Amino acid sequence: MAEVKVGIVGLGWAASGHAPAFNANPDCVIDAFCTSKDLSDEEISEWAGGHPATVYHDYDEFLKHPGLDVVDICTPHFVHAEQTIKAAAAGKHLMIEKPLAVNYEDLLAMKRAIDAADIKTTMYFELRFIPHYQFIHSAIDKQLLGGITYYEVDYYHGIGPWYGQFEWNVKKEMGGSALITAGCHALDAIMDFAASEVEEVFGFSSLSVAEWAQPYEYDTTSTAILKFADGSHGKCTSCIDCRQPYVFNVHLVGSEGTLWNDEMWTTQLEGLRGDEWMKIPTAQAESGDVLDHPYPPQIDDFIEAVIEDRDPLVSFDEAFRTHRVMFAIEKSLAEGRPVKLSEMEV
Numbered sequence: 001m002a003e004v005k006v007g008i009v010g011l012g013w014a015a016s017g018h019a020p021a022f023n024a025n026p027d028c029v030i031d032a033f034c035t036s037k038d039l040s041d042e043e044i045s046e047w048a049g050g051h052p053a054t055v056y057h058d059y060d061e062f063l064k065h066p067g068l069d070v071v072d073i074c075t076p077h078f079v080h081a082e083q084t085i086k087a088a089a090a091g092k093h094l095m096i097e098k099p100l101a102v103n104y105e106d107l108l109a110m111k112r113a114i115d116a117a118d119i120k121t122t123m124y125f126e127l128r129f130i131p132h133y134q135f136i137h138s139a140i141d142k143q144l145l146g147g148i149t150y151y152e153v154d155y156y157h158g159i160g161p162w163y164g165q166f167e168w169n170v171k172k173e174m175g176g177s178a179l180i181t182a183g184c185h186a187l188d189a190i191m192d193f194a195a196s197e198v199e200e201v202f203g204f205s206s207l208s209v210a211e212w213a214q215p216y217e218y219d220t221t222s223t224a225i226l227k228f229a230d231g232s233h234g235k236c237t238s239c240i241d242c243r244q245p246y247v248f249n250v251h252l253v254g255s256e257g258t259l260w261n262d263e264m265w266t267t268q269l270e271g272l273r274g275d276e277w278m279k280i281p282t283a284q285a286e287s288g289d290v291l292d293h294p295y296p297p298q299i300d301d302f303i304e305a306v307i308e309d310r311d312p313l314v315s316f317d318e319a320f321r322t323h324r325v326m327f328a329i330e331k332s333l334a335e336g337r338p339v340k341l342s343e344m345e346v
Contacts, residue, residue, distance in 0.1 A: 004303050005067045007032035007092075009059060009083060010075035011039075011047065013164060014097045014124075018072055021296040023049030028070070028303045034062035059083060063090045069306065073097055076165070077181065078174045081106035088113040093306050094121040095299070099184050100319060102176035104327040104344065107320070114316050122302050122312040123319035125188045127248075129297040132262070132284040136193060136250070139259060144266045146256030151194055151226075151234035155186040156247040157288040159240040160212050172217040177333070178205070179222050179326055183238020185285070186248065187224070187329075188322040193252065196230035198325045200340045203332040208241035216241075224329040236329075248285035 006028050008015050022030050030048040033039070034056045044053055056062035063071070063086060071087040072095045073080055081101045087094055094114070100123055101107040114121050127133065139145055159182060160166060169175035179187065191198075205219035213220050220241035226234040252259045257266030262284055263277035272278060287293075298314065305312040324344050332339040 004028040004069045004306055005031040005065075006070045006072055007034065007062060007065055007068050008047075008072045008074060009034040009062065010073065011035040011037055012074060015047075015072075015074040017293060017295050018074060018095075018299065019047050019049070021299040022072070023051075024296060025300055025303055027307060032056060032062060032065040032068060034059050059086065063087060063092065069093055070095060070302075076168055076174060077102050077176060081110050084110045085113040088117040088119060088121075091117060091119060093119045093302075094316075095302055096121070096123045096319075098124050099176065099180050099326075100323050102173065102180055104324075104330075107323055107327065108345070111316070111320055120302065120305050120312060121316035122298070122305075122314050123316065124295070124298065125185065125192075125314050125319060125322070126293050126295050126298045127185050127189065127285050128192055128314055129294045129301075130285060131282045132250070133189070133192065135280060135282045136252070136259060139257075139264065139266075140193065140252075142268075144257050144264070144268050145252060145254030145259060146267075148193075148195060148252050148254040149232045150251075150253040151190045151232065152236075152249065152251040152253075153186040153189040153193075153234075154237040154239070154247070154249040155183040156237075156239045156242045156244060156249070157182060158242045158244070166215075170215040170217060175218070177218045177222065177330060178220055178238040178240045179224070179236075179329060182240050182288075183222070183236065184322065184326055186238060187236045187326055188319075189250065190226065190234050190236055191322045191325065194228055194232070194234070196228045196232070198226050198328075198341055199229050200227040200338055201225065201325065201329045201332050202338040203329045205333050210241060210243075213241050219333075222329070222333060224332070226325070246286065246288045250284075 032054045071092040175181040203224040205222035207219045221239040223237045262280045302312045328339045
C-alpha cells in the first residue's frame with residue numbers, strides 16, 4: 001500500500017485531535033509541520049508518532065516539502081481560505097478544519113481553486129462518522145420515521161474566556177458568528193439527514209447580557225428556520241453563550257415516528273408502549289472537546305480516497321452545500337429578511 005505523506009499546518013487544539021489519527025493509520029505518515037512554534041526534537045517526535053518530520057515556519061516553503069501529498073489545515077478560521085487556495089494551486093490534497101471560511105466571497109474563491117485543481121478535498125464534519133448518525137440514517141432508510149416533515153438540530157456549547165480560542169474567536173473577521181465558528185456542525189447534521197434541498201432561510205440572533213460575553217463582536221446565539229423544497233422545514237440553534245453542559249440536540253419528526261436524541265418511537269415496530277420512548281444504546285455527540293471527536297474514521301476514509309483515487313465520503317462539494325446554506329442564514333441575519341438559496345451564487 002502506498003505511503004501518503006501528510007503535512008499539518010497549525011499545531012493547536014484541532015491538530016492535537018488529528019495527529020494521533022494520522023499516526024494510527026498505517027498508510028500515511030506525518031512528514032512536515034508548519035507552525036509558529038519552536039519545537040524540540042522530542043515534541044516533533046511526539047507530534048509525528050516517532051517519525052522524523054520537518055518543521056517549517058513559512059507556509060510557502062512548507063508547500064514545497066519533498067513528496068508532500070496532503071495538507072491538513074488546522075489554523076484559525078480566518079486564514080483557511082488563503083492557505084487552501086495556495087495548497088490547491090500547489091496540487092496538494094486538502095483536509096480543512098471547520099469552517100471552510102468566514103465569509104461567502106472567500107468560500108467561492110476556495111471552490112474555484114479546488115475545482116481547478118486535480119485534488120481530493122474534505123472538511124472536518126467528523127460528526128457524520130459517529131454511531132448516532134449511522135443509527136439515524138438506518139432508521140430513515142428503513143422508514144421507521146416515515147416521511148420527515150421537521151428537522152431540528154441544535155448546538156449548545158459555551159465558548160467563553162475559559163477557552164483558548166476565545167481571544168480571537170470573539171472578533172467578527174476571525175470567528176465569523178456563532179453559527180460559523182461552532183454551530184455549523186448542527187446545520188450540517190440537518191443537511192445530512194434531510195430528504196431535499198433548502199429553498200429559503202430566516203434567521204434571528206441575540207447577544208448575551210453576560211459580562212464575559214461582551215467582547216464578542218457578533219451575536220452569541222442564533223436560530224435559523226429552514227424551508228425545504230419538499231415542504232418540510234427545520235430549525236437550527238447555535239448557542240455559544242450558554243452556561244451548561246454540552247448539548248447537541250437532534251429531533252426529527254416524521255409521519256410514522258419521532259427520534260429525539262437517543263430515544264425514538266415508531267408505528268413500524270409492534271409491541272411498543274404508546275406513552276414510553278424506546279431508548280437507543282448509541283454513542284452521540286456529547287462533548288465539544290476535539291479529543292472526543294471521531295477523527296480517525298474520517299481521516300482513514302480520506303487517506304484511502306487518495307490512494308484509491310476516489311471521492312472522500314465527505315467531499316468538498318458536500319461541505320460547500322452546507323456552507324452555502326450557512327451563509328444564506330448569515331445574509332438573513334445581516335439584512336433582517338428571509339433569504340432564498342437562489343440568491344447565493346455558485
